Amino acid sequence: MTDNKRIALSSDHAAIELRQAIAAHVASLGWEPVDIGPTTPESTHYPKHGEAAAKLVASGDCRFGIILCGTGQGIMLAANKVKGIRCGVCSEAYSAKMLRQHNDANMLSMGSRVIGEGLALDIVEAFLSAEFEGGRHGTRVDMIMEIEG
Template sequence: MKIGVGSDHVGYALKLEIIEHLKELGHEVVDFGHYNNQRTDYPIYGEKVANAVVNKEVDCGILICGTGVGMSIAANKVNGIRAVVCSEPYSAMLSKQHNNTNILTLGARVVGTELAKMIVDSWLGVEYEAGRHDKRLEMIREIETKQK
């Protein structure tokens, strides 16, 4: 799988750990920045990764900031993105199975490295279940269409 990854300065160190973990699992990783721990603004990287996902340059994305919340908000402004911030594996798993999330956001100040890896593994390890969930995703797409 080809995964786009991005972070702000707070998430930079965790981003490096997650990139290494993804590569060890055999995934191709595209790093959209930030490339150091100097102060920057998270919406820049949330938008970059979200655009790469909707344009099918990558299969999905992982974004990291202090809490994961800012990245989630920024990414979700791009039509077609269903970004979820998760602090534990169960919600990550269900977000993919029920909501077909295409971006996972993590909080570097909220989760440690090993928990972050577990969350990523849970999210990547399941597929969208479709069926009864399709109607709800179509309703979300209709909301996006109204916003254009």
């Protein structure tokens, strides 16, 4: 695993405040947030924000990405279209931990209209502190990556 401590952060208009709270939190944990999301509340399109963050992760510029929209679903779908990205939506910490341990996910998505700030920060910590277990999970991740060609 790389020692890159950069995390791409993006969202649509629905999650600006939560994204900014996450940026401050990951910085307090020793990570460098790369916040590319909008800063004003005008409606914006989540696919472009998911794609932009995913490209930073896929290129290796950022080790991980954390993206948000109202539910976390739409922005996650966009991010997963970028080759090399494994992103899942989590609304509790156990799934975030498993997303890293079993799926070697490099991006996390959350819904700002689904969870509150305290829970979001717990989910982020679970995601960032977990390590990929490899083994049989590595075989399965390889199978997933073969699907994208």
